[in-house]
Amino acid sequence: MKGVPILEGRYSNILDMFPVECKEFNRIYTFYNNLKEGRFTTTKCKGCGKVSYPPRVICPECYSEKLEWIDLPTRGKVVTIAEKWRGIPICFTPPLIDAWIEFPDGSPVKHVLSRLINCEVGQVKEGDEVQLAVFDVPSHPMDKGKESIMVDRVFFAFEPVK
Numbered sequence: 072m073k074g075v076p077i078l079e080g081r082y083s084n085i086l087d088m089f090p091v092e093c094k095e096f097n098r099i100y101t102f103y104n105n106l107k108e109g110r111f112t113t114t115k116c117k118g119c120g121k122v123s124y125p126p127r128v129i130c131p132e133c134y135s136e137k138l139e140w141i142d143l144p145t146r147g148k149v150v151t152i153a154e155k156w157r158g159i160p161i162c163f164t165p166p167l168i169d170a171w172i173e174f175p176d177g178s179p180v181k182h183v184l185s186r187l188i189n190c191e192v193g194q195v196k197e198g199d200e201v202q203l204a205v206f207d208v209p210s211h212p213m214d215k216g217k218e219s220i221m222v223d224r225v226f227f228a229f230e231p232v233k
């Protein structure tokens with residue numbers, strides 16, 4: 072993992088703050104595959120129509136497992152911001168900026184909480200428009216047969232609209 076000298080480039084799952092995203096270990100792997108295509112998606116129940124965010128594997132309303140993937144907006148407006156200077160995970164450089172983001176009317180999900188990236192402290196204000204930003208995170212090892220392979224993965228945040 073980058074930025075942790077004692078590990079000398081070795082992988083540490085204890086210091087890994089990102090989910091294992093591959094199909095073999097994660098039932099919402101479709102969410103990450105869609106991110107790789109620039110799509111921000113979540114699940115909708117085919118039985119009762121309940122839309123959940125974050126995505127689910129079981130409907131929290133009717134417990135159906137018949138869910139479909141739907142697209143969410145990739146742009147929204149900042150409602151409020153929090154800058155975190157302390158108590159943040161190792162490997163991250165403070166501050167971490169989190170935003171409560173509101174999607175336009177008609178969106179199946181009204182708000183999301185997300186990290187903001189590609190901006191300085193104080194740059195983004197309430198009411199500013201932000202957009203989805205998908206970025207690579209360090210690969211993780213996975214056993215496949217007798218071999219250990221490295222699995223690529225991504226994560227998301229939002230960034231100011233340029």
Ligand SMILES: [Zn+2]
Nearest residue numbers: 116119130133
């Ligand atoms: Zn349901």
